[in-house]
Amino acid sequence: AQRVTQPEKLLSVFKGAPVELKCNYSYSGSPELFWYVQYSRQRLQLLLRHISRESIKGFTADLNKGETSFHLKKPFAQEEDSAMYYCALTTGFQKLVFGTGTRLLVSP
């Protein structure tokens, strides 16, 4: 069965500190991995996807198939990064399977 695990419910850092939001997945095939973000009072939106290998708002994520991980990283956190972050996977053009989310709080 497909499963996404985000072990941290809350991650609190100071502005300028590095950030790593952990995500592990369970799937026997080759899934596509995503990070979705939800800022306060806004809708869920795509942050980045592993297939595009791009950096969005300074965030990057590398797919590690050996460790079945897709951790989200940013070298210097900003206050505007405070939000709820969800890791998700999909297989083909099907449903997204989400993790439980990590709330990132960046303090000044």
Next chain:
Amino acid sequence: DTGVSQDPRHKITKRGQNVTFRCDPISEHNRLYWYRQTLGQGPEFLTYFQNEAQLEKSRLLSDRFSAERPKGSFSTLEIQRTEQGDSAMYLCGGGTLSTDTQYFGPGTRLTVL
């Protein structure tokens, strides 16, 4: 703005009543998804349409739930005989055949008293 709208944004109902939610994706969204999100959890898949065809339903979608997308454009999700456990945020996502990216609406928050 993703172009996906949902109506209503909030719904309060009494246990046992029926409720219906609507999702309007943009015209390019051949694919339409419904998810349910409860407090402290990520969104959970309910059902998926490709154009007007309902291609997959989750086991979460009990017999009290029904979804339609009659003309391949907007979709409705109906819950009959609501229960307190149905209280959640109901999210709609739109997508195209050429990408796995989904674009979400603002959600409908249901409270069952």
